[in-house]
Every structure is written in structure tokens, then in C-alpha cells.
Amino acid sequence: MRRILVLAWTEVLHVVRDRATLAQALLIPLVQLLVLANAATFEIRDTPTYVVDQDHTNASRGLVTRFAASGNFTIVGASPSPEAANERLLAGDVTMVLTIPRDFERDLVRTRAATVQLVVNAEKGMAAGIVQFYASRILVRYAEEIAPTLGTLAASTGSDRPPQRGVAQLDVRTRAWFNPTLDYRHYMVPGILVALVTLIGTLLTAQNIAREKELGTLEQLNVTPITRGQFIAGKLLPFWVLGMFELSAGLLLGRVVFGVPVLGSPFLLLGVSAIYLVAALGIGLWISTIVETQQQAMFVTFFVMMIYLLMSGLFTPIDSMPRWVQIVAELNPVRHFVAISRAVLVKGATFREIQQPLLILVVFAAVVFTLAVRQYSKRTA
Amino acid sequence: MSAFTGLLRKEWLHILRDRRTLFVVIFMPILQVVLFGYAIRTDISGIRLAFVDPSPDASSIELRNRFAATDAFRLVRVLPNAGTLDRLFASGAIQQAVILDDDFANRLARGLPARVLVVADASEPNSGSAMQSYAVAVIQGFQRELAARGGGVQIFAESRMRFNPTQASSNLFVPGLIAFVLTIISALMTAISLTREKETGTMEILLVSPLKPLEIIVGKVLAYVVIGFVSVLLVVAEARLVFSVPLRGSLLLLLGEGLLYILTSLSLGILISSRTSSQRVAMIGALAGTMLPTILLSGFIFPIESMPWPLRLIANIVPAKWFVIIARGVMLKGVGLDYLWRETLILLVMTTLLVAAATRSFRIRLA
Numbered sequence: 146m147r148r149i150l151v152l153a154w155t156e157v158l159h160v161v162r163d164r165a166t167l168a169q170a171l172l173i174p175l176v177q178l179l180v181l182a183n184a185a186t187f188e189i190r191d192t193p194t195y196v197v198d199q200d201h202t203n204a205s206r207g208l209v210t211r212f213a214a215s216g217n218f219t220i221v222g223a224s225p226s227p228e229a230a231n232e233r234l235l236a237g238d239v240t241m242v243l244t245i246p247r248d249f250e251r252d253l254v255r256t257r258a259a260t261v262q263l264v265v266n267a268e269k270g271m272a273a274g275i276v277q278f279y280a281s282r283i284l285v286r287y288a289e290e291i292a293p294t295l296g297t298l299a300a301s302t303g304s305d306r307p308p309q310r311g312v313a314q315l316d317v318r319t320r321a322w323f324n325p326t327l328d329y330r331h332y333m334v335p336g337i338l339v340a341l342v343t344l345i346g347t348l349l350t351a352q353n354i355a356r357e358k359e360l361g362t363l364e365q366l367n368v369t370p371i372t373r374g375q376f377i378a379g380k381l382l383p384f385w386v387l388g389m390f391e392l393s394a395g396l397l398l399g400r401v402v403f404g405v406p407v408l409g410s411p412f413l414l415l416g417v418s419a420i421y422l423v424a425a426l427g428i429g430l431w432i433s434t435i436v437e438t439q440q441q442a443m444f445v446t447f448f449v450m451m452i453y454l455l456m457s458g459l460f461t462p463i464d465s466m467p468r469w470v471q472i473v474a475e476l477n478p479v480r481h482f483v484a485i486s487r488a489v490l491v492k493g494a495t496f497r498e499i500q501q502p503l504l505i506l507v508v509f510a511a512v513v514f515t516l517a518v519r520q521y522s523k524r525t526a
Numbered sequence: 527m528s529a530f531t532g533l534l535r536k537e538w539l540h541i542l543r544d545r546r547t548l549f550v551v552i553f554m555p556i557l558q559v560v561l562f563g564y565a566i567r568t569d570i571s572g573i574r575l576a577f578v579d580p581s582p583d584a585s586s587i588e589l590r591n592r593f594a595a596t597d598a599f600r601l602v603r604v605l606p607n608a609g610t611l612d613r614l615f616a617s618g619a620i621q622q623a624v625i626l627d628d629d630f631a632n633r634l635a636r637g638l639p640a641r642v643l644v645v646a647d648a649s650e651p652n653s654g655s656a657m658q659s660y661a662v663a664v665i666q667g668f669q670r671e672l673a674a675r676g677g678g679v680q681i682f683a684e685s686r687m688r689f690n691p692t693q694a695s696s697n698l699f700v701p702g703l704i705a706f707v708l709t710i711i712s713a714l715m716t717a718i719s720l721t722r723e724k725e726t727g728t729m730e731i732l733l734v735s736p737l738k739p740l741e742i743i744v745g746k747v748l749a750y751v752v753i754g755f756v757s758v759l760l761v762v763a764e765a766r767l768v769f770s771v772p773l774r775g776s777l778l779l780l781l782g783e784g785l786l787y788i789l790t791s792l793s794l795g796i797l798i799s800s801r802t803s804s805q806r807v808a809m810i811g812a813l814a815g816t817m818l819p820t821i822l823l824s825g826f827i828f829p830i831e832s833m834p835w836p837l838r839l840i841a842n843i844v845p846a847k848w849f850v851i852i853a854r855g856v857m858l859k860g861v862g863l864d865y866l867w868r869e870t871l872i873l874l875v876m877t878t879l880l881v882a883a884a885t886r887s888f889r890i891r892l893a
Binding site for chain 2: 437
């Protein structure tokens with residue numbers, strides 16, 4: 146035990162005396178957490194919209210007003226020319242073009258049905274679908290709204306119309322459970338925090354032994370009586386403390402700045418973090434024992450991290466991935482920890498509800514630690 | 527052989543002999559395209575839906591069938607009351623529930639507003655709100671048809687998804703991916719390779735050689751320009767062959783812009799390395815400092831328009847943002863320099879500033 150502590154202490158001194166590393170390791174995650182938690186949203190406000198009104202009637206103008214008043218759309222230009230609209234789409238400064246064809250009002254009055262055209266810039270991916278949904282919602286509401294007034298319009302255009310009957314209506318209400326205000330930050334803060342701590346922790350550990358190899362100081366350690374297990378444990382300990390500190394500080398920050406709910410027990414979460422960090426840092430150390438140089442360490446870490454992050458369900462939902470990817474994702478510790486921390490914080494899950502992912506994390510940590518110890522050889526090739 | 531070509535040769539040997547790094551650098555982009563193409567979806571399908579219908583009749587069954595008929599939903603439960611919903615949501619058996627009123631059909635028939643409640647598991651808000659909008663869209667379709675039968679008014683939306691009609695996610699991700707890969711390879715490898723010379727003490731040898739500071743930098747960096755360029759070619763080719771991502775604009779323009787972006791990232795890498803003396807600092811600075819911002823602030827996954835204004839401002843200094851606009855413009859929209867000159871100019875200015883800052887802080891003398 147003493148040997149582990151001594152080795153850990155030298156590591157602490159290394160980190161503490163290297164001011165730049167310390168500052169980076171502590172500040173980058175916290176600053177990025179503050180900034181990036183705001184970035185990960187698909188919420189759309191003020192979609193820049195271009196209107197091509199070829200009808201110029203009360204009905205068409207009314208529709209444009211509804212779009213402008215909805216809060217989801219900002220009319221940035223209008224003209225009767227489709228070419229001008231196309232130009233703006235290509236230039237990328239409008240996201241949607243609403244085209245109201247000639248005879249819009251006449252069709253409404255005569256056949257009680259009319260068509261408008263929506264062209265959405267699908268370059269924006271999922272946002273495009275949401276924009277389309279907002280637009281069709283406005284259209285349905287507007288149709289209901291003008292139904293009773295079509296008579297007066299009809300009088301002005303001089304056509305007859307079918308008699309008005311009681312029209313069936315649906316009153317649709319929506320409710321979002323577990324996160325009623327749909328504040329994505331409550332959801333992103335735990336996730337981004339996990340990603341950052343994992344990224345920094347794995348990098349620091351992966352680079353650690355590789356650096357000793359590169360500088361030749363590993364040989365000095367190899368001739369000491371320290372065992373392989375003690376060596377790995379000693380290397381792990383200081384970064385584990387650093388990681389725990391960062392996670393706690395980040396959670397506190399999330400609570401204070403973003404008002405992230407803590408419905409479950411924070412101690413449960415810290416307990417899980419303790420296990421998770423062994424897994425994440427263990428991977429770093431394992432990489433470090435395999436590679437020869439820091440450059441290799443960094444690229445292998447990067448490679449692993451990229452797969453971990455993109456398959457963690459952090460940015461995109463795992464549910465919509467194909468089956469085989471979901472199975473592969475089961476092997477991803479980041480994914481399980483993200484799921485656990487979201488469940489504990491946002492849904493108030495207790496130990497019973499998270500035992501399955503927790504078990505996977507425990508097994509993962511044990512396996513990775515063993516692999517790192519076995520991989521590390523005190524003999525030089 | 528001049529000292530300069532000697533340096534070039536040395537750098538090449540460094541790269542070629544380090545098999546592991548070379549392997550990762552070449553395979554990483556290829557694997558990423560596969561991952562993004564197959565695995566990363568922002569759209570949602572197969573939502574597990576429960577349908578609560580206390581008094582089934584023709585119209586409520588019609589609504590239920592409409593849900594069952596769309597790909598977006600998978601109807602997993604039809605329940606007579608909402609009592610068990612809590613448990614189903616908590617266990618994850620359902621993600622969404624559509625709950626009809628007791629007298630749904632009755633009220634509908636009499637022309638009274640009939641209530642429908644749509645509940646979604648919003649613990650993941652982005653999918654939560656998407657699920658809500660899918661469900662409301664289905665109900666609206668139903669409503670429109672009812673309105674038509676009752677003599678109500680219908681306005682149809684004829685929608686077109688410009689530039690990506692099938693909404694394939696690979697079409698959107700590939701341009702962003704090129705930016706991502708280039709940032710990582712160019713910025714990181716340069717930063718690391720320069721600081722490594724400092725850390726192992728070989729920088730001194732370079733400094734006492736007759737090479738000028740600019741020559742040292744160019745010599746060290748040129749090899750990475752080539753590697754970065756090869757990755758662009760690989761990614762574009764793979765996207766085209768495997769995922770048939772369109773390339774509507776000019777390939778030459780795309781490659782030229784790619785080269786410009788490589789230079790931007792390289793100069794960022796040089797700047798980082800000239801400010802640091804250990805690989806560890808350079809590594810964390812480059813990786814932690816560029817990886818998440820490139821994912822989150824470039825418009826690669828999340829639309830920049832949705833962000834609050836301070837972030838929209840910050841996004842402007844992320845070079846990847848501009849390159850993503852350019853790459854999507856060329857690949858998906860097929861536009862040329864006449865539309866993209868502004869973004870190109872911004873990248874040019876950024877590169878110039880970064881190069882100037884880097885050469886200024888690169889010192890020939892040791893501290």
C-alpha cells in the first residue's frame with residue numbers, strides 16, 4: 146500500500162508542478178460544460194422564411210400573418226418571384242420558402258381545399274423535419290380559423306358555397322414526462338460532463354506511461370520492487386481523485402448554473418462514478434502500456450473516444466440506431482454511465498433501477514484493470 | 527541534398543515508421559464514415575407507443591390504424607385505461623402514449639371538441655419533442671380528413687426537402703465529418719510532432735541547423751498536409767461509393783477548399799505547439815480544445831440557429847463552422863465560389879492570422 150501511495154504522490158507532484166496541465170485539466174471541462182451545454186439542441190426558433198405570395202388576397206395575407214405571429218418563423222423576405230426565393234435558399238440565408246399559388250383563395254372558397262408549397266432546406270437535417278411540422282401545424286389551425294369566414298370571402302368573389310355544418314374538432318394536448326419544460330440542458334449537462342471527464346481522464350492516463358517510456362524513466366521504476374498491480378494502481382489513483390473532483394464540481398456547477406434537477410441520491414451517483422472512473426482510466430492505462438510513444442497514445446485514445454462518444458447516446462438516441470449497433474453499444478462504458486447519471490438525476494432512479502448497467506460497469510472496470518496489469522511488463526523487450 | 531529536403535525526408539520516415547499512428551490516422555476516417563452512415567441517426571423511428579382507448583368505435587380505431595400504419599410508430603399496447611401507463615413508462619416498455627377521452631367518439635359525432643392527450647417520455651428532450659411532433663402530425667392528418675367529411679376547410683402542404691430529399695443522415699454528416707477528421711489530423715499531429723522535438727531535445731538540433739524558422743515549420747508540416755489531403759480523398763470516395771452521397775458541385779473546388787481548411791487547422795496546430803513545451807499540454811489543448819467544439823459548435827450535428835446568441839457568436843471563430851457550410855454547399859447544393867466566396871474569405875483571413883501569430887511566437891532561441 147505504501148508503495149502505491151508513494152508512486153501516486155510522485156504523480157500528483159508531476160501534475161501539480163506542471164501548471165499548464167493542471168490548469169487545462171481542471172478548467173477546460175468546466176468552461177466547456179458551461180458553454181457547450183447550451184449548444185446541443187434541436188429546438189427551432191425564428192426560422193428564416195421567405196414568402197412567395199402569388200395570390201395577393203385576404204386569405205393569403207392572413208396565412209402569412211399567422212406564420213409571422215407564430216414565433217417559430219421570421220419572414221425575412223417576400224416577393225412573387227420563385228427565382229428570388231431559390232437564390233436565397235442557395236445562398237443559405239433562408240431555411241424555408243412558403244409559396245402560396247395563384248387561386249389559393251378561390252380554391253378555398255370553391256372546393257374548400259387549397260394547396261401551398263413548403264420548400265425546406267434539408268441541409269439542416271432533423272431541424273428540417275421540425276420546421277415542416279411547425280408549418281403544417283399553422284396550416285391546420287388557419288384552416289379551422291377561416292372556415293366560418295369563408296362565406297364573406299365567397300360573397301366577395303361571387304361564388305356559391307356548400308352550407309356550413311358542425312365540423313368535428315380534436316383538442317390535442319401534449320405532455321412531456323420526466324422533463325416537463327423540455328429543457329434539454331437538464332439532459333445534456335450530465336452527459337457532457339461525463340464526456341469531458343472521460344476525455345481528459347483517459348487522455349492523461351494514456352499518455353502517462355507512454356511518456357515515461359519516451360523519457361526513459363520507466364526503466365528506473367522497473368528496477369524497483371514495486372509489483373505490476375501496485376504500479377497500475379499507483380498510476381490510477383491520482384487521476385481517479387482528479388476525476389472525482391471534476392465530476393463533483395461539474396455537478397455542482399450544473400445544479401447552480403443550469404438548475405439541473407437532482408431527484409435521486411447524489412451519493413449513489415458518486416458511488417457509481419467511483420466505479421466508472423476505474424473503467425475509464427483503466428482503458429487509458431491499458432492503452433498506455435501497449436503503445437510506445439505519446440503520439441501513438443493520443444491517436445489510439447482519440448480513436449477509442451470517438452467511438453465511445455458517438456455511440457454513447459449522448460448526441461443521438463441509441464434507440465434509433467440499427468440493431469447490431471445497439472448490441473455493440475452495450476460494450477460502451479460511457480453509454481452506461483450516461484444512462485445511469487441521467488436516470489438518477491432526471492428520473493430519480495434508485496439503486497434497484499440501475500443495477501443492471503451498474504453491474505456491467507463493475508465487470509468492465511475489473512476486466513480493464515486486469516488487462517492493464519497483465520499487459521504491463523517490467524521487462525524491456 | 528539540401529537541408530530542407532533532408533528535413534522533409536526525416537519527417538516522412540518518422541511517419542512511415544510509426545505504423546500504429548499511421549494505421550489509426552488512415553483507418554479512423556474510414557471507420558467514422560461507416561459509423562456515421564449506419565449508426566448515427568438523428569431521426570426517430572419505431573417509437574414504442576401505447577394507445578389508450580376507453581370506448582373503441584369506428585373513428586377511434588381509424589385513428590389507431592393511422593398510428594400503426596406509419597413507420598415512425600410501433601403500436602405495442604392497446605389499453606382500456608391509463609392506469610398502468612406509469613409503470614410502462616418507467617420500465618421503458620413504451621416511449622409515448624396517446625390517450626383518448628371516455629366519450630371521444632360521442633363528442634366527435636356531435637361536433638364537440640374531443641380531447642386527445644399525447645404523453646411522451648421526454649427525459650431525452652430532443653427525441654421527446656420530435657416524438658410529440660410526429661404524433662401530432664398523425665392526429666392532424668386524421669383531423670383534416672374529419673374536417674373534409676364535415677365540410678370543413680383543408681389546406682394541404684406540399685412539402686419538399688430541398689438538397690436532401692431522402693433526408694439521409696449520411697448526406698448531412700459526411701461534409702461535417704470531413705471537417706472533423708481534418709481538424710483532428712492536421713491540428714493534433716502538427717502540435718504533437720513539433721512539441722515532441724522540444725521534449726526529446728531534438729528541436730535544438732534543428733535550431734542550430736542552417737534552416738530558417740519558416741523552413742523548419744514548413745518542413746515539419748508538409749507531410750501532414752499530404753496525409754490530411756489523402757484522408758479527404760478517402761472520405762469523399764467512400765461516401766460516394768458506399769453511401770452514394772451526392773457531389774453536386776465541382777470536385778476541384780471541394781478539394782481546393784479542403785486544402786485551405788487543412789492549412790487553417792495546421793496553423794492552429796503550429797500555434798498551439800509554439801506556446802507549449804510538453805506533449806501533454808499540447809495534446810490536451812488540441813484534443814480537448816478542438817474535439818467537442820468541432821462536434822458541437824460547427825453545425826455538424828446541432829443547428830447553429832437554435833443556439834443562444836452568445837454561442838452563435840462563439841461559433842463564428844470555430845473554423846469548422848465555415849468549412850461545414852462550404853462542404854455542404856458544394857456537395858449537397860452544388861453551388862460554386864459565387865455563393866461561397868464569403869466563407870472562403872473568412873477561412874483565408876483566419877489562416878493568415880494564425881500563421882502570423884504562429885511564426886511570431888516560434889522562437890529560434892531556447893528560453
